[in-house]
Amino acid sequence: MVMQRRPLSKPNDALYPGTARNPVAWGAPNRVEDAYLELPRSILLARGVVVWLGVVMLTGAAICARLTVSSLMDSQFTIAVAGLAVTLVGLALGIYMIRQDLEPPKDEPIRFNRVRRKVYVYRFHTRWNPFSREGWGVRPVAYDWDDVRVELVSNYAPTVAYVSAYQMYVVKPGTEEEIDRFVFCVGVHGASYWEWARNFMQQGPQALPKFDRPPRDWNNEDPGINIARWFAPKVQWPHDMDIESRTAP
Numbered sequence: 001m002v003m004q005r006r007p008l009s010k011p012n013d014a015l016y017p018g019t020a021r022n023p024v025a026w027g028a029p030n031r032v033e034d035a036y037l038e039l040p041r042s043i044l045l046a047r048g049v050v051v052w053l054g055v056v057m058l059t060g061a062a063i064c065a066r067l068t069v070s071s072l073m074d075s076q077f078t079i080a081v082a083g084l085a086v087t088l089v090g091l092a093l094g095i096y097m098i099r100q101d102l103e104p105p106k107d108e109p110i111r112f113n114r115v116r117r118k119v120y121v122y123r124f125h126t127r128w129n130p131f132s133r134e135g136w137g138v139r140p141v142a143y144d145w146d147d148v149r150v151e152l153v154s155n156y157a158p159t160v161a162y163v164s165a166y167q168m169y170v171v172k173p174g175t176e177e178e179i180d181r182f183v184f185c186v187g188v189h190g191a192s193y194w195e196w197a198r199n200f201m202q203q204g205p206q207a208l209p210k211f212d213r214p215p216r217d218w219n220n221e222d223p224g225i226n227i228a229r230w231f232a233p234k235v236q237w238p239h240d241m242d243i244e245s246r247t248a249p
Helices: 050-073 077-102 190-203 227-231 239-246
Strands: 002-007 036-039 110-113 118-121 141-144 148-157 161-171 178-185
Touching: 036 190, 050 077, 050 227, 077 227, 110 190, 110 239, 118 239, 141 239, 148 190, 161 190, 178 190
Parallel strands: none
Antiparallel strands: 002 148, 036 110, 110 118, 118 141, 148 161, 161 178
8 A cells, every 4th residue: 555645735825826716516615704614524425335234244243143152052162253253243343334324423514714713623533443432423623724734645555446535634833743634525626625715714705716506505405315314413513612613703
């Protein structure tokens, strides 16, 4: 696996004329106000499939558990131990897949407040432990605008494929020492999103293009037959952070 990183412009670098003037075909920001800009940051755009893979894993684990019991009754201890191991792995993977698809919120938006010069991230955390209760959940955070960076990260697997995503990372004030990192955008429009944010923070909402499409209503859209979007929690910012992120001091 080969990783390549291509940094984008820093927050306060000079703007490139026209970079934020052309709207992209996949929609508009969630919200554009005088004080703040909110961009969608849904990490699981293709959600609704993994949950069914998890069900398959749990079904397989149940079958293995039954075979394990039968092997114990027949005194086939070697087979029983192997069956128990497969059962536990299948159980853990199945629960992890189901939680990974159902528990993240409908969106994980990011807000840029140009008056406070702050970035607010509605961030969902997961852990490898599928049985953890405290390790999973939304924990919104706020950072100073001057301390955030964005780069395109590409992972190449020779002769197979590659996966790219725009990642935002946070540096220690006054340095380039990284202290936090998370996904900023998983689509090809990450560079456009970042230029929207930079133009908004430096010049205000008038620097953004006119969007032909309305913003996507993540909380109230019709999920159709997508079971993951049916059960996904709505975005609900903590009260104090919601007010702070939308207003001037």
